[in-house]
Amino acid sequence: MLEYLFAQYENYPTFEIILEIIAVLFGLLSVWYAKKNNILVFPTGLISTMIYVYLLWKWSLLGDMIINGYYVIMSIYGWYHWTRKKENVIEFPIDKATITERNWSVFIFITSMIFVVLVYDYFDKFTSWTAYVDTLTTGIFFAGMWLMAKRKIENWILWIIGDIISVPLYFCKGYTFTSIQYIIFTIIAVYGYLEWKRILQRRNN
Template identity: 70%
Template sequence: MFEFLFNQYKDYPTYEIVLEITAIIFGLLSVWYAKKDNIWVFPTGIINTAIYVYLLWKWTLLGDMMINFYYVVMSIYGWYHWTRKKDDVVEFPISRMNAYEKKVSVLIFVLTIVFVVAVYRFFGKFTHWTSYVDTLVTGIFFVGMWLMARRKIENWILWIIGDIISIPMYFVKGYSFTSIQYLIFTIIAIFGYLEWKKTLQQKIV
């Protein structure tokens, strides 16, 4: 079983395996901190995504690389957004999407899909069904990250959908460690949604 899951790593440089495992550890920490509505979600997330930008560039997985580069940028934005206070009160607490944010979310999704398709066609990367799935997941995660940066509870729904799709996709691509990471992400994201929902209901009451 172990050989079946991790056989593809036998030809990988040791440093790439170490980097992937390091990125996974910080990725799990980031999602855990997000679940707890803790500001450490962003510094740990930046380390995770910065490592993946490098690894995915090495693996020529352009869509995935763009996702993670976007995560780095949005993590910086989210870090700033979450720390904003007015009279010692958090200016942007956990909340639900408004009409404007729903429109922006659709726009981000559509523009992301168009951009990724253009990049994939330019580099001739539509050679496997995973490329099409990757395009869809990129759109989902781009919106999810933007909503997380704005502390919207709906971000968890998008993470759950994207994570579930990513589990078999990364396994088929040959990255078992990352596939397992997304399985754990899915579990934490479900609990994250429930925890944020509880917090939101307490505020309403």
Template identity: 65%
Template sequence: MIEFLFSQYKNYPNYQIALEIIAILFGLLSVWFAKKNNILVYPTGIVNTAIYVYLLYQWSLLGDMMINFYYVVMSIYGWYNWTKKNNDEGATFPIATMTKQEYKNAIIVFVATILFVLAVYWFFDKFTHYTAYIDTFVTGIFLVGMWLMAKRKIENWIFWIIGDLISIPMYYVKGYTFTSIQYIVFTIIAFAAYKEWKKNLVN
């Protein structure tokens, strides 16, 4: 079983394997802090995504590389939002549901992201494997999820769950078993996080 799961790594540079494991550890911390509605989701997430920007470039997953770069930027934005206070009434952005306008904006962001990533893959001639098309779709899902998390919208977890479930087999097929396992754990935490955020929901 171990040989079946991890044989892909025999030709990988040791430093890439080490970086992947470090990124995964910080990623798991980040998702756990997100579940707890804790602002530490952002600094831990920045470490995770910054490492993955480099690794995904090496692995030619350009869509996911760009989404991780976007995560870094949105983490700074989210970090700022989550620190804002409204006098003594708590956070300016409490946990809430999406508005009708935000649903429309999410659709626009999703479609625009997919078109942009498709253009990038085409320009760099990276449509060499069917996972490139899946990566493009997942990039749109995750980008919307990150945007909604920064705004503390509970629907962000639905996008994370969908993207995580698709990412599990995608990364395994590409040969990155550790990252695939990471997304299994992400999915479990995301389901729990949705239930936990729902308890604190402000309609």
């Protein structure tokens, strides 16, 4: 069983395997801190995503690399956004997305998908079914990351959907550690949604 799961790594450089494991660990830490509504979601996420940008570039997975490059930018923005205060009170606490913000997330979803399609077409990367699924997950994760940076509870719904799709996607690509990471991401995202919902209800009451 273990041979089947990790056979893909037989010809991988040890350095890249170690980097992937480090990226997975910091990625899990980041999602855990997001669940706890803790600002450390962003520094831990930055470490994970920057490592993945490098690895995905090495592995020629352009769509995934674009997603993680975007995560780097949005993590910096989210870090700033979450720390903003007025008279020592958090300016942007957990909340539901407004109609305008939902429209923006739909716009981000569609435009990011179009962008990845253009990139994949230009580099002739539509050679496998995984490339087509990449365009979908890119749109989902782009919108989800934007909503998380805005501290909107709907971000968890998009993470759950995207994580579930990514589990078999990364396994088929040959990255078992990352696939396992997305299984754990899915579980934490469900609990994250429930915890943010409780925080929101307590505040409204």
